Amino acid sequence: MSNLRKKYSEAQNVALLSQVSRICPLCSEPLFYKKAGKSFKSFEIAHIYPLNPTAQEKLLLEHEERLSNDVNDENNVIPLCEICHGKFDKPRTVDEYRTLFEIKKRLIERSGQEAMWKRYAIEEEIGKIIELIYHDPSLEDDTEIEFIPKEVDEKLDSTISRPTKNKIKGNVREYFVFIREKFSELDGAELDLSEIISLQIKAYYLKQKNMGLDQQAIFENIVAWINAKTKPKTNDAAEILASFFIQNCEIF
Template identity: 40%
Template sequence: MSKRRKILQNEQLILHSEVNGVCPLCPTVLIYEKNGNNQKGFEIAHIYPLNPLPKEKTLLKNEKKLNSNSDHGDNLICLCFPCHKKYDNNKTVEEYRELVKKKEDILKRKKEQEIWSKTSIEKEIFEIIELLVDQNLVFEDNLEYSPKTIV
């Protein structure tokens, strides 16, 4: 039996932001206000169970796993309390596939954001503009435009 690791607060924040603060299985907001204070309304769920019961092993035996380590962040997702309880106690293949698909979409979006953040296209465009401004370019060609009417 695998020991459940403590999920640190920063990882919880990352997982919360991955689902945009809303339970991926229902429209419940995962942080709510009560008596002027913000309250945590979510738990971190293992998409593929950390310690699957025999019936879960049978149910999910041919299903895709997001990571070979069930305690890896790729296999974790924020769910509201009722959805987490329902998912853990009465899992269906359809719900499992739905969560796998949602997490795959999240991981794809994260990868795209990572690639985009490493792209320096704006900087490169700025450098080209600066080069053009610094040059004493003389355009030999006279450009003429003949507008046409579209009927």
């Protein structure tokens, strides 16, 4: 018996489109176009594992991992532009299936992270540290800070990419002493504030670790969480803080 194509609700369509940020995840083309001042859809909801696979497709994908046993489940569908949808479906290949599977898997994981942000608080005073990263005049001094990030070297494993590792080490060299001093100043105004924030960071890290994520994913997720909670002007500040907490032993 053939599976019927599900008609997704308006809310489900909005959620699916938000998940891919309103662009085709394969070619990065917008999934809407404007004409005469109005927006029109230029996407289709594609099934990652086929809605009604042919005998050949069943054989082709027999040993491939699936995101849901229900082909109409939101975890098995993704908005694509019409051209990419057509290319993906005909002819279907294992490599293209794996590519879209991994894209959707990462999107699902990111959605889970976003839901987690609400459950994990972080003291709003951390925003003061971020502002100091941008505006404190002492950081404009050309004085070299002699500081070797030994903890980083010892703690980062092979799952961290070389560019990310170098970025973390650079952040630690340039900002660790500065941020540690600023946390100490905050503690003078509010007792043990830095310890509270450290425990919050540690709790979020342990949640990531218990999910079985590698260090690269954990670092990126912690940066995204700090970003979401503090809304800095750029992503750099969240990366600097995450790097500080690696050296300070709350992460990894």
